[in-house]
Amino acid sequence: MRWIIIRTAQRMRSIGSFSPAVRHFSIVVLLMSVGLLAAAQPSPPKVDVNDLSFYQPSAETTARLQTTGKGVDNVIFCIGDGMGLTQVAMARVKSTGLDGKLCLEKLPVTGLVRTHSANSSVTDSAAAGTALACGVKTKNAMIGMTPDEQGYRTILEAAKDKGMATGLVVTSTISHATPATFASHVKSRKMEDKIAEQLLANRVNVLFGGGKKFFLPKSAPKSGRKDDLDLLAAARTAGYDYIETTEAMQSLCGSYVLGLFQLEGLKTVAPEPSLAQLTGKAIELLSRIRPDSPDGRAGFFLMVEGSQIDWGCHSNKANVAVRQTLLFDQAVEAAVGFALKDGHTLVIVTADHETGGLTLIGGGSEDKADAQLTPRWSTKGHSGTPVAVYAMGPGAGQFAGVQDNTEIPKKIARLLYIRPFPRPTQ
Amino acid sequence: MSTEPIVLRVSATYDLNVKVGDRVRLGERLHKGPNEDRHPIAPVSGVVKSIEFDAGDHEFAITIAPAA
Ligand SMILES: [Zn+2]
Numbered sequence: 001m002r003w004i005i006i007r008t009a010q011r012m013r014s015i016g017s018f019s020p021a022v023r024h025f026s027i028v029v030l031l032m033s034v035g036l037l038a039a040a041q042p043s044p045p046k047v048d049v050n051d052l053s054f055y056q057p058s059a060e061t062t063a064r065l066q067t068t069g070k071g072v073d074n075v076i077f078c079i080g081d082g083m084g085l086t087q088v089a090m091a092r093v094k095s096t097g098l099d100g101k102l103c104l105e106k107l108p109v110t111g112l113v114r115t116h117s118a119n120s121s122v123t124d125s126a127a128a129g130t131a132l133a134c135g136v137k138t139k140n141a142m143i144g145m146t147p148d149e150q151g152y153r154t155i156l157e158a159a160k161d162k163g164m165a166t167g168l169v170v171t172s173t174i175s176h177a178t179p180a181t182f183a184s185h186v187k188s189r190k191m192e193d194k195i196a197e198q199l200l201a202n203r204v205n206v207l208f209g210g211g212k213k214f215f216l217p218k219s220a221p222k223s224g225r226k227d228d229l230d231l232l233a234a235a236r237t238a239g240y241d242y243i244e245t246t247e248a249m250q251s252l253c254g255s256y257v258l259g260l261f262q263l264e265g266l267k268t269v270a271p272e273p274s275l276a277q278l279t280g281k282a283i284e285l286l287s288r289i290r291p292d293s294p295d296g297r298a299g300f301f302l303m304v305e306g307s308q309i310d311w312g313c314h315s316n317k318a319n320v321a322v323r324q325t326l327l328f329d330q331a332v333e334a335a336v337g338f339a340l341k342d343g344h345t346l347v348i349v350t351a352d353h354e355t356g357g358l359t360l361i362g363g364g365s366e367d368k369a370d371a372q373l374t375p376r377w378s379t380k381g382h383s384g385t386p387v388a389v390y391a392m393g394p395g396a397g398q399f400a401g402v403q404d405n406t407e408i409p410k411k412i413a414r415l416l417y418i419r420p421f422p423r424p425t426q
Numbered sequence: 427m428s429t430e431p432i433v434l435r436v437s438a439t440y441d442l443n444v445k446v447g448d449r450v451r452l453g454e455r456l457h458k459g460p461n462e463d464r465h466p467i468a469p470v471s472g473v474v475k476s477i478e479f480d481a482g483d484h485e486f487a488i489t490i491a492p493a494a
Pocket residue numbers: 082310311314355382438439484
């Protein structure tokens with residue numbers, strides 16, 4: 001537990017103890033500083049959380065056809081952080097009405113997932129991500145290892161060892177808990193500087209998200225590191241193309257790309273690329289990578305996270321949760337669009353846990369049923385309710401039914417002929 | 427004793443035992459984390475002034491104004 005005494009009020013009061021002239025000068029300097037800072041900074045993009053016009057609901061509500069009888073070449077694993085069943089329902093009602101369907105709801109196979117961690121019935125993203133990535137339970141806050149600190153190989157690492165291209169696309173910092181669990185092994189999710197190092201050392205082909213501050217040496221303004229490592233320079237030396245803008249992203253064509261679009265988490269508004277654009281570009285890049293395999297195609301593993309559904313739910317802001325869920329659904333649509341054309345791509349959509357203990361109450365009336373639905377939150381934290389899993393593509397049927405979160409990467413491993421899994425790192 | 431507000435940072439994973447406006451007593455548990463964890467406790471008696479979610483650190487910043 002850390003605690004900090006607020007000193008700002010004391011500083012402001014201390015100005016009051018000077019002579020009027022000095023006090024006036026101090027206040028003018030303070031105001032000028034604020035003014036200069038404001039002038040030096042481009043105004044941040046405005047987010048209207050109630051504007052859902054970016055989302056085009058589909059009139060089609062029938063389920064996508066299940067693909068059968070084909071092997072899995074590619075896996076696109078989409079995780080909505082904090083996205084419980086009610087978050088999905090709320091986004092659906094707000095965007096398409098009671099009878100519509102989000103893209104993710106049209107996937108032909110559905111199941112339920114238990115989410116508890118090794119030390120709590122209420123998991124966090126670190127333990128849940130470790131379960132989804134490594135197939136083992138761990139304590140909350142731990143990344144890619146069991147409670148005894150034994151590292152476990154992640155499904156992304158196993159896919160890479162098999163020759164598959166790999167990618168992580170998120171709207172949080174790229175070193176946040178969920179992406180971290182797919183390509184790093186540390187005792188605490190707070191070690192984002194170490195996680196950033198491991199993401200690069202793991203040579204993940206595509207890394208898109210925020211969190212540039214953890215790649216800057218401590219001497220750089222706004223660095224989040226405690227050492228002098230310049231991970232952007234290290235990434236370039238290691239052969240990564242580094243970019244920060246949508247325009248630069250669009251012209252990317254390399255096999256190793258690092259796109260960090262904010263110092264911290266993404267703003268999720270233009271001029272940043274949307275999660276769907278990032279996902280589309282990642283798929284384009286990953287599907288183009290040709291390893292030295294005899295048939296020239298080893299496939300890819302891509303994890304996409306709608307990181308900020310959780311953030312809206314922690315603040316108990318329904319409109320933020322809806323907007324973030326719809327942004328995530330657009331990314332799922334990009335994945336599904338590719339999978340339908342490709343025929344060898346397994347798409348899995350799930351959540352690490354539910355956030356907010358959200359329910360929808362009220363009954364409505366005959367003419368305007370959805371208008372009466374009111375979100376009600378039971379907590380500002382996470383809840384222990386199961387989450388849904390949706391799947392399509394070869395092997396999707398494996399994800400039907402009730403399962404533990406640790407079973408999901410085990411099923412992916414089986415479909416990719418990765419054995420043994422789970423497996424300790426050493 | 428100082429009467430300046432105190433900000434406590436606690437994991438955002440667990441359900442909080444307090445809400446804005448609540449009176450807390452010194453030593454009171456602030457969230458419902460697992461028993462094996464060291465629980466964040468109120469370092470002073472006072473009133474909860476604000477609870478802000480910090481997404482980057484995945485924590486709540488709980489501001490407590492100490493009782494006069
Ligand atoms: Zn959370």
